[in-house]
Amino acid sequence: MKSVLIKDILKSKPEGQTVTVYGWVRTKRDSKNLVFIQVNDGSCLASIQLTFDRTAPSKNADPVSIENSLKKITTGASIKAEGTLIESPAGGQAVEVTLEALTVLGECPTDAYPLQKKATSMEFLREVAYLRPRTNTFGAVFRVRNQMAFAVHSFFQERGFQYVNTPIITCSDAEGAGEMFQVTNLSLEKIAETGIKAGAKGKSPETAADLVDYGKDFFGKKASLTVSGQLEGETFATALSRIYTFGPTFRAENSNTPRHLSEFWMIEPEMAFFDLEDNMDLAEEFVKYLLNWALTKCREDLDFFNLRIQSGIIETLTHVVNSPFKRISYTEAIEELKKHEDKFEFKPFWGCDLQTEHERYLTENIFKCPVMVYNYPKEIKAFYMKLNDDKKTVKAVDVLVPGLGEIIGGSEREENYEKLLAACNERNMDMSNYQWYLDLRRFGTVPHSGFGLGFERLLRYITGMANIRDVIPYPRAPKLADF
Amino acid sequence: MKSVLIKDILKSKPEGQTVTVYGWVRTKRDSKNLVFIQVNDGSCLASIQLTFDRTAPSKNADPVSIENSLKKITTGASIKAEGTLIESPAGGQAVEVTLEALTVLGECPTDAYPLQKKATSMEFLREVAYLRPRTNTFGAVFRVRNQMAFAVHSFFQERGFQYVNTPIITCSDAEGAGEMFQVTNLSLEKIAETGIKAGAKGKSPETAADLVDYGKDFFGKKASLTVSGQLEGETFATALSRIYTFGPTFRAENSNTPRHLSEFWMIEPEMAFFDLEDNMDLAEEFVKYLLNWALTKCREDLDFFNLRIQSGIIETLTHVVNSPFKRISYTEAIEELKKHEDKFEFKPFWGCDLQTEHERYLTENIFKCPVMVYNYPKEIKAFYMKLNDDKKTVKAVDVLVPGLGEIIGGSEREENYEKLLAACNERNMDMSNYQWYLDLRRFGTVPHSGFGLGFERLLRYITGMANIRDVIPYPRAPKLADF
Numbered sequence A, B: 001m002k003s004v005l006i007k008d009i010l011k012s013k014p015e016g017q018t019v020t021v022y023g024w025v026r027t028k029r030d031s032k033n034l035v036f037i038q039v040n041d042g043s044c045l046a047s048i049q050l051t052f053d054r055t056a057p058s059k060n061a062d063p064v065s066i067e068n069s070l071k072k073i074t075t076g077a078s079i080k081a082e083g084t085l086i087e088s089p090a091g092g093q094a095v096e097v098t099l100e101a102l103t104v105l106g107e108c109p110t111d112a113y114p115l116q117k118k119a120t121s122m123e124f125l126r127e128v129a130y131l132r133p134r135t136n137t138f139g140a141v142f143r144v145r146n147q148m149a150f151a152v153h154s155f156f157q158e159r160g161f162q163y164v165n166t167p168i169i170t171c172s173d174a175e176g177a178g179e180m181f182q183v184t185n186l187s188l189e190k191i192a193e194t195g196i197k198a199g200a201k202g203k204s205p206e207t208a209a210d211l212v213d214y215g216k217d218f219f220g221k222k223a224s225l226t227v228s229g230q231l232e233g234e235t236f237a238t239a240l241s242r243i244y245t246f247g248p249t250f251r252a253e254n255s256n257t258p259r260h261l262s263e264f265w266m267i268e269p270e271m272a273f274f275d276l277e278d279n280m281d282l283a284e285e286f287v288k289y290l291l292n293w294a295l296t297k298c299r300e301d302l303d304f305f306n307l308r309i310q311s312g313i314i315e316t317l318t319h320v321v322n323s324p325f326k327r328i329s330y331t332e333a334i335e336e337l338k339k340h341e342d343k344f345e346f347k348p349f350w351g352c353d354l355q356t357e358h359e360r361y362l363t364e365n366i367f368k369c370p371v372m373v374y375n376y377p378k379e380i381k382a383f384y385m386k387l388n389d390d391k392k393t394v395k396a397v398d399v400l401v402p403g404l405g406e407i408i409g410g411s412e413r414e415e416n417y418e419k420l421l422a423a424c425n426e427r428n429m430d431m432s433n434y435q436w437y438l439d440l441r442r443f444g445t446v447p448h449s450g451f452g453l454g455f456e457r458l459l460r461y462i463t464g465m466a467n468i469r470d471v472i473p474y475p476r477a478p479k480l481a482d483f
Helices: A006-011 A064-074 A122-127 A134-158 A188-200 A207-213 A230-241 A276-297 A299-308 A312-323 A330-338 A356-366 A417-426 A432-439 A454-461 B004-010 B062-071 B121-125 B136-158 B188-200 B205-211 B230-240 B276-298 B297-308 B313-320 B330-338 B358-366 B417-426 B431-441 B455-463
Strands: A018-030 A032-042 A048-053 A076-086 A095-106 A180-186 A224-226 A242-250 A263-272 A326-331 A371-377 A393-403 A405-412 A448-454 B018-029 B034-040 B049-051 B078-087 B096-108 B181-186 B223-225 B242-250 B263-272 B326-329 B371-377 B391-403 B405-412 B448-454
Touching: A006 A018, A006 A048, A006 A095, A006 B049, A018 A048, A018 A095, A032 A064, A032 A076, A064 A095, A134 A242, A134 A299, A134 B136, A134 B230, A188 A207, A188 A299, A188 A432, A188 B188, A188 B205, A207 B188, A224 A432, A224 B313, A230 A242, A230 A405, A230 A432, A230 B136, A242 B242, A263 A276, A263 A454, A276 A299, A276 A371, A276 A393, A276 A405, A276 A448, A299 A312, A299 B297, A312 A454, A326 A330, A326 B326, A330 A371, A356 A371, A356 A393, A356 A405, A371 B431, A417 A432, A448 A454, B004 B018, B004 B049, B004 B078, B004 B096, B004 B455, B018 B049, B018 B431, B034 B078, B062 B205, B062 B223, B121 B205, B121 B358, B136 B242, B136 B455, B223 B405, B230 B242, B230 B263, B230 B431, B230 B448, B263 B455, B276 B297, B276 B313, B276 B371, B276 B391, B276 B405, B276 B448, B276 B455, B297 B313, B297 B455, B326 B330, B330 B358, B330 B371, B358 B371, B358 B405, B391 B448, B405 B455, B417 B431, B448 B455
Parallel strands: A048 A095, A326 A371, B049 B096, B326 B371
Antiparallel strands: A018 A032, A018 A076, A032 A048, A076 A095, A180 A224, A180 B181, A242 A263, A263 A448, A371 A393, A393 A405, A405 A448, B018 B034, B018 B078, B034 B049, B078 B096, B181 B223, B242 B263, B263 B448, B371 B391, B391 B405, B405 B448
């Protein structure tokens, strides 16, 4: 069929050429003499306009056949249309197509089709998630999602990073980053049946665990879905120097909020021979690169978000791209925040985890620019972060941006074997499954750093969409795994 | 620290500049007067050579400090070295570094370090998978993996495709593409305990299923890991026109072979307004693009595979890039194969599924070029493939390449609602979970096509690695989920 995308037709210079348009009808306006049809194929936000003038049909047109097709056209119908590309006499578009042939590929029954012209709520569209990319809003969301994924890869490829696919299924469970989903091919019904039989024989309920034999499970032990690829990523960074992961991660937490997903995509770069300062330099460069990419390569869609979803979003993103990121220690941040104590529900004190209200106040009110806060108290950060000489703080860094708060969290990693082991012991962690991770500090250990960026969090920031469920194709959350 | 990658230092013109090298020592050769150290950072296959001439140390060097460091250097140690970049007087490398300062960042105890200079088997390296990217072979494998992932994205981005992240966790289970892993946060031990209590009260084993309440599971129903993103991909193709997925997929099959993984990455493009011929055009273009990318952008690593892993691999890949792909129907293929019946363990007949021996014979012996076989008997293909007018065959296509057999499988999809429903009914499929998929044929249905490429299968083909477990960072297979 050799179809051409509408975005490419719209960019063509009208020189009287014949074009073939494939797509779905957004609207049809049929007055006495003139018919206008807006056709969209999702390749861009804009639709292309087909015009048919009954008083002066194109000389190649077959009016009878066109009229027959027109009768079948409703919103959502798919068509193939041929005609001449001309400069548009009306405003709003540069070119349009005068109709010469029209074929309806698939009709769309008005009574059954959920996407009618009248505005539909985000909640309703979530229920018909398989159709929502056909709307302006979700077409724009998923085009931006596509662009940002490629921006991530481009950024790291340009800088000599190697993309690594860390495992999704894992038998490591001590990372402590969150609740994990179990992966199994044991039959739960069989386990219940074995239980009933054991109970009938008088076995005590305390022996229940004996009836679950993970040795017979697919992987020979209890397996889960990964919560982070960082630890495995470190094994590759200490071999290939600069790596990044970009893959799905999972949390089995019962968080039913507009900010949480049970399945989401994470980007985790990890760099050998990078200290905390190098890490901050990279994080700042990365955020600016991504937002600049969105502002330049997704401009049509961003203008839409700015107009319809969140006013001022373009200004916010532009501000971040153009601002040097302020760098302050956690201790300084707490001192600053204390000066404005009355503004907060949760009063800040040295040792407390920064709340979103604190983070936003720092970046929006105090410094009025993106802020990187570093050197956090070790008690509120993960075991693998490098201990400072003060023995109280670790080389962690969070990147805060206006309108959101934390967008990136990272650290320099503890590369000293004894110190890392001590940090694990302080936290009563069972490291028996993690000797390989500790070993990275035994065999040619190096200073190294990394950070994590939640892809959907980034997308929510760029698009201004209120609910994180609306920036991923098929959201997973408690009681939600449709399609 | 502002480290520079060794691949970039090796490309620099030696003009007497001072360079700083960060990396891991591969070998140290210490003769009476001369010391040579090969340092690798995984950014490329080549190591950089550091030289230290005891009889004529560089005037900026501190020989005592260097000697002290040298004593601590063994294979695997990590170092920071400074020196002057000079043209290499010896063969084998263009530049080398005359040592002026040397710091050991991390020692590497010879007795404990598993990667010694002597050759180690692939089986052994799989056991220390967290260290294997530090070897020449696996460094090369994972650099090629990185390049090919970016090649995939680049190919589709250049052609207006949108990258879509289809869900990993799914409650759809009728796709029939393979055995699925279950995802749950129900406690298996609790189920066993409930069973024991029920048995004690005299409940019959037949009631076991009643004790497993998926309504209480995280998603409120039974959930699994996806076996393919195609069906969800189709929902996006019928909105954005051209999309592709590239993500992990899973099979809970007990296949302990060098060709199977339980967790692997799949690439699945799906295109609206593409018929079978368009699909074949794209598949051919895609394969050639990928192999050409490998041959040009991974040349150093491919030369290594050609020399050490599989002789002739470069010739094979070059041949595929330069050959027009032969296109024949399944019926023709069977006729051709029947002429050579004596060559096969499994005798070919119309209606049989093509075996690898048949596929390879077609591409390697009969046509001596890549072959696309299309229009397969409907009985041996999936329900969603478009029925031909003969009512016996469907618009499926498999791409066969020399040295492997099938590398890609795809089809034009059935876009007619009644025909698709009939195909489901013929197969006794329960479509109650799939009304959304059928609906794509009710609401503006369009001709569309797509195909799938297993990423690890591609990598095995390009690198010549014998076992598929050696082209993915952390392989998952029956009884195998380490790290």
